[in-house]
Amino acid sequence: xxxxxxxxxxxxxxxxAFRDACERPLPQVVRVNTLKASVPRTVRALDEAGIxxxxxxxxxxxxxxxxxxxxxxxxxxHGWLYGQEEVSTLPGLACDPEPGDRVFDPxxxxxxxxxxxxxxxxxxxxxxxxxxxLGRLSALRSNTERCGLTNxxxxxxxxxxFSLKPFGGERFDRAVVDVPCSCxxxxxxxxxxxxxxxxxxxxxxxxxxxxxxxRAVEVTKPGGTVVYSTCTFAPEENEAVxxxxxxxxxxxxxxxxxxxxxxxxxxxxxxxxxxxSVARAKxxxxxxxxTGGFFCAKLEVAG
Amino acid sequence: MRENDGHRFGRLPATDADRxxxxxxxxxxxxxxxxxRYGIPEDTWADYTFWERGSGKIWAFRGEVPSPAxxxxxxxxxxxxDGEHWKPTTxxxxxxxxxxxDCVIHLDEAEAKAFLAGHDRTIExxxxxxxxxxxxxxxxxxxxxxxxxxxxxxxxxSQIPKGTRRDL
Numbered sequence: 001x002x003x004x005x006x007x008x009x010x011x012x013x014x015x016x017a018f019r020d021a022c023e024r025p026l027p028q029v030v031r032v033n034t035l036k037a038s039v040p041r042t043v044r045a046l047d048e049a050g051i052x053x054x055x056x057x058x059x060x061x062x063x064x065x066x067x068x069x070x071x072x073x074x075x076x077x078h079g080w081l082y083g084q085e086e087v088s089t090l091p092g093l094a095c096d097p098e099p100g101d102r103v104f105d106p107x108x109x110x111x112x113x114x115x116x117x118x119x120x121x122x123x124x125x126x127x128x129x130x131x132x133x134l135g136r137l138s139a140l141r142s143n144t145e146r147c148g149l150t151n152x153x154x155x156x157x158x159x160x161x162f163s164l165k166p167f168g169g170e171r172f173d174r175a176v177v178d179v180p181c182s183c184x185x186x187x188x189x190x191x192x193x194x195x196x197x198x199x200x201x202x203x204x205x206x207x208x209x210x211x212x213x214x215r216a217v218e219v220t221k222p223g224g225t226v227v228y229s230t231c232t233f234a235p236e237e238n239e240a241v242x243x244x245x246x247x248x249x250x251x252x253x254x255x256x257x258x259x260x261x262x263x264x265x266x267x268x269x270x271x272x273x274x275x276x277s278v279a280r281a282k283x284x285x286x287x288x289x290x291t292g293g294f295f296c297a298k299l300e301v302a303g
Numbered sequence: 304m305r306e307n308d309g310h311r312f313g314r315l316p317a318t319d320a321d322r323x324x325x326x327x328x329x330x331x332x333x334x335x336x337x338x339x340r341y342g343i344p345e346d347t348w349a350d351y352t353f354w355e356r357g358s359g360k361i362w363a364f365r366g367e368v369p370s371p372a373x374x375x376x377x378x379x380x381x382x383x384x385d386g387e388h389w390k391p392t393t394x395x396x397x398x399x400x401x402x403x404x405d406c407v408i409h410l411d412e413a414e415a416k417a418f419l420a421g422h423d424r425t426i427e428x429x430x431x432x433x434x435x436x437x438x439x440x441x442x443x444x445x446x447x448x449x450x451x452x453x454x455x456x457x458x459x460x461s462q463i464p465k466g467t468r469r470d471l
Contacts, residue, residue: 041443077469153372154376
C-alpha cells in the first residue's frame with residue numbers, strides 16, 4: 001500500500017493536522033535516570049557542559065536537548081540520561097510499579113521501558129527483562145548496567161513461551177507488554193518506517209502480539225496489572241488484540257490517567273466490533289501533543 | 304569440587320568453608336574486598352546476592368532467585384576476580400564508587416576527559432596504594448565516579464572499556 005496512514009482518515013479528528021505532524025521530525029528527548037542523579041543535578045551538569053535543553057511540560061524527568069548527540073555528554077556517560085521519546089514513557093507511567101514489586105517486561109530490548117520501570121521501582125523488587133534476540137539483548141544489558149540497575153534479571157526467550165521456572169514459579173504483580181508492531185507511530189523519527197508496510201504483516205504481527213499478551217496475563221497474579229502498548233495506529237494490533245485477551249482470559253480493561261491529550265480506543269473497525277471496554281485504552285496521535293503516535297491500555301487480571 | 308559452569312549463574316558461597324565450586328570466591332571475601340580496599344560499608348550489600356558467571360566474573364543482584372540460574376543477566380557485573388588483583392567494573396565503580404572513602408583519585412576536567420577517552424596519564428600527586436583506583440571528577444556540584452584506573456609508577460591507566468570511551 002502506498003499510503004498506509006490513509007486508512008485512518010475516518011478515525012482521526014483534524015486529519016490534515018495529523019498528516020502534517022507526521023511529516024515533521026521529532027525533537028531529541030531524553031529521560032533523566034533518577035536512580036543515578038536528580039533532575040536538578042542533571043540540568044546543572046548540562047548547564048556546565050553548555051548543552052541547551054527545554055523541559056517537557058507534562059513530565060519533569062523529560063528534557064528536550066539542543067544536541068543531536070546526547071550520547072557524547074558527561075551526563076550520558078554517567079548513566080544519568082536515556083534517549084527516550086515522550087510517548088515511550090507512557091507504559092511505565094500506566095504500569096505505575098512500586099518498589100518491591102515483581103514486574104515482567106517481556107519485550108524489553110533495547111531497554112528504555114526497563115530502565116524507566118526500574119527507576120520507578122527505585123531498583124527494589126524483581127524486574128525480569130526478556131527478549132528473543134541475542135543482539136538486542138546485548139544492547140539491553142549494556143543499557144541496564146550503564147543505568148546502574150541491580151534488580152534486573154535478563155532472560156532470552158520467545159515471550160509467548162516465557163517460563164517462570166528460573167524465578168521459583170511465582171507470578172508477577174505487573175507486566176508491561178510493549179510488543180513488536182508495524183511502527184506506524186514512529187514515522188516522525190524514522191521516515192522509512194512504512195516502506196515495508198503490508199496488511200499481511202499487520203495481521204501476522206497481530207497474531208504474535210496476541211500470543212505475547214496471552215502469556216503475560218497467564219504469568220500475572222490475580223489482581224495484578226498488565227499494560228499493553230504499541231507504537232502503531234492499526235486497530236488490528238491494538239483494540240483487536242485487547243478484544244482477543246478479553247475473550248480468552250478473566251481480565252478487564254481499566255481506566256487510568258495520563259497527562260497527555262489522548263483519544264479513546266476504537267470499538268469498530270472495518271466491519272469488526274470489539275468489546276466496548278476497549279474504549280478505555282488510549283490512542284496518542286502526533287498532532288495533539290507534538291509527539292510520536294502510540295497506543296496504551298491498562299488491564300487488570302481478575303481475582 | 305565441581306567446576307564453574309561458565310554459562311550459568313552460580314551463587315557465591317557464604318564463606319570459603321562453604322565452597323563447592325573450585326576457586327569460586329565467597330560472599331564474605333567479596334564484601335571484605337570492597338570494605339578493605341575502598342572503605343565501602345558492608346551493609347551496602349545487605350540486600351544483594353553475589354553470583355559467578357564466566358570464570359571469575361562476579362555479579363551483584365539485589366534480590367534472590369533460585370540457584371543455579373541459566374539466564375542472560377542477573378543484576379550487574381561488579382568484579383573480575385580471575386587476575387592477580389581483583390578489579391571492579393566501570394559500571395560498579397559508577398554505581399557504588401560514590402560510597403568509597405579510600406583508593407579514590409579525583410581528576411580535574413582535562414584529566415577526566417583524557418581518562419574517559421581511554422588515555423593513560425602521568426599523575427604524580429597520588430601517594431596512596433597502587434593498583435585499581437576509583438577515578439572521580441566534579442559534575443553537577445559534587446564528585447562523581449567515572450570508572451576504574453590502574454595506578455602504577457606515577458601513571459593512571461584508564462580501564463574504561465572500548466565501547467564506553469568518548470572524546471567529549
